[in-house]
Amino acid sequence: MRQMRHWLSPSLILLVVCLIPLMLAAKGDAEAGKAIYAKRCAACHAKEGEGKPAIAKMLKVELRHLGSKEVQARSDDEIRKLLTEGKGKKKPVKGLSNEDMVNVIAYVRTLAEK
Numbered sequence: 001m002r003q004m005r006h007w008l009s010p011s012l013i014l015l016v017v018c019l020i021p022l023m024l025a026a027k028g029d030a031e032a033g034k035a036i037y038a039k040r041c042a043a044c045h046a047k048e049g050e051g052k053p054a055i056a057k058m059l060k061v062e063l064r065h066l067g068s069k070e071v072q073a074r075s076d077d078e079i080r081k082l083l084t085e086g087k088g089k090k091k092p093v094k095g096l097s098n099e100d101m102v103n104v105i106a107y108v109r110t111l112a113e114k
Contacts, residue, residue: 048067050065
């Protein structure tokens with residue numbers, strides 16, 4: 001039992017040290033996400049996430065402001081699903097890596113209306 005404690009403590013420390021960067025990376029880089037958003041999302045959702053009325057009218061959909069309470073209430077997984085699969089007439093965003101998606105979601109979170 002005593003031998004088990006000797007290796008358990010360093011193993012636990014190593015696990016925590018390895019997990020912290022992964023947890024921080026999961027939050028994404030909002031600045032990198034802003035650049036991706038500008039290239040891949042702003043054409044429909046506009047520069048600040050307000051949505052372009054002409055696009056909404058053409059598709060006959062409502063484009064909510066990405067900072068609205070309704071959008072911000074969605075989980076990161078729900079937003080990821082919308083990005084990868086689209087919804088109804090709203091098309092998915094093709095060619096984003098996992099890191100790109102995490103960064104775009106981090107940027108969308110910065111648009112929350114106060």
